[in-house]
Amino acid sequence: MSENINPVEKRNEENSAAAGTQRSIGKAKSQMRSLHFSLLSILIIIILVWLMLGVVFGIMKAPSNDMSPRIDYGDLILYFRMDNKYDINEVVVLNKNDTVYLGRVIAVGGDIVNITDEGNLIVNGNVLNEPRIFYSTPRYENYEDFPQTVPEGEYFILVDRREGGEDSRYYGMVTSKEIKGSVVTLIRRNNL
Numbered sequence: 001m002s003e004n005i006n007p008v009e010k011r012n013e014e015n016s017a018a019a020g021t022q023r024s025i026g027k028a029k030s031q032m033r034s035l036h037f038s039l040l041s042i043l044i045i046i047i048l049v050w051l052m053l054g055v056v057f058g059i060m061k062a063p064s065n066d067m068s069p070r071i072d073y074g075d076l077i078l079y080f081r082m083d084n085k086y087d088i089n090e091v092v093v094l095n096k097n098d099t100v101y102l103g104r105v106i107a108v109g110g111d112i113v114n115i116t117d118e119g120n121l122i123v124n125g126n127v128l129n130e131p132r133i134f135y136s137t138p139r140y141e142n143y144e145d146f147p148q149t150v151p152e153g154e155y156f157i158l159v160d161r162r163e164g165g166e167d168s169r170y171y172g173m174v175t176s177k178e179i180k181g182s183v184v185t186l187i188r189r190n191n192l
Contacts, residue, residue: 056082058181060093060100061189066159066166067091067102069134074189077102079181086155086176091183094157096171102183103157103167103174107150114147115139115169121158122147135162140169148173155179 053059062075071077071091079093086092090105107113107123114122119136121128137158139146150156154173159165168174 056080057184058093062102062186063100064102064166066161067104068161070132070160071102071183071186072189076187076189078184078186080184081181083182084176086179086182092155092157093180093183094174094178095180096174096178100180101157101159101166103159105155106158106168107156109150109152109154111150111156112147113150113156119162133160133162135160137162144169144172 058079058081060077060079062071062073062077065073077093086105086108088105088108092103092105094101094103106121106128112124115137116122117139119138121130121137148156150173154175156168157174158167158169
């Protein structure tokens with residue numbers, strides 16, 4: 001049996017099939033573009049996070065209780081790496097003798113630091129009033145001698161828990177190259 005096919009109907013069927021194929025190809029291309037865009041977006045986000053946490057900011061766990069009660073061992077610390085000059089009372093992350101420490105800037109280049117036998121901290125002839133420090137500041141025998149003048153471009157760093165803490169009384173002055181950055185914020189470990 002021969003079937004009579006109307007040429008117009010045949011052309012319509014062919015056009016309809018071609019349109020369906022075109023739509024399928026267009027949909028596949030659209031999905032591929034969407035996938036490429038998603039992958040590119042993820043790559044850009046990864047690069048930005050790497051730049052933020054690898055160049056601009058740093059993140060670390062507090063290595064000890066030396067800054068207690070404000071910063072406890074294990075607290076997560078975010079610090080800003082882009083500073084190259086630090087102010088008095090600023091808390092910094094530093095690397096001294098291949099060990100990472102936290103400490104507070106007490107004196108900068110040109111300041112004269114003295115620690116008395118009674119545990120008083122004297123900077124430039126004035127007893128330092130530190131209402132948030134709850135410990136005396138003893139000298140460490142056989143380490144640093146006082147009074148000391150802080151060389152230009154260097155810092156005298158003390159920890160908040162002064163009795164037994166490792167700071168400039170123990171390892172000496174800190175250069176700006178040894179400071180990794182200033183603490184911006186922290187997350188308490190018990191809130192994680």
